[in-house]
Amino acid sequence: MIEPSKDKRRGSGAPAKAAFDPNGPVGRKLKSFYDVIETEPVPDRLLDLLEKLDEAERKAGGGL
Template sequence: MSDETRKKQDMTISHHEIKPGSMPPNASISRKLREFYDAVQEEGIPDRFLDLLEKLEEAERNTNSVKVK
């Protein structure tokens, strides 16, 4: 089952439909962790972090070019 299908199924089940003991004890925790992970995955990378990565790559290239000479 794909994540999208699972999300749609989770969204269609209301909290009133779930009876105590009908779901495994960790199902709620697992679902919340999956939702959190999906939300983090959808976030973009901040520009400041991208700038730092570019500076690091540039520094590594400069270090490698000095070693080659």
């Protein structure tokens, strides 16, 4: 594996650590995407599947 600081293909001249900065442009954009997804409701189909899983675990005696 090539270390980001030794990758000669970058060409931007920016330090590799800047690409991983959570407060940098990429980090802010990812956070904005996450914030939108986080506020979306959980689909009913997923809730139904989770309920079925809980029921199967209770029947198997594996309930927490």
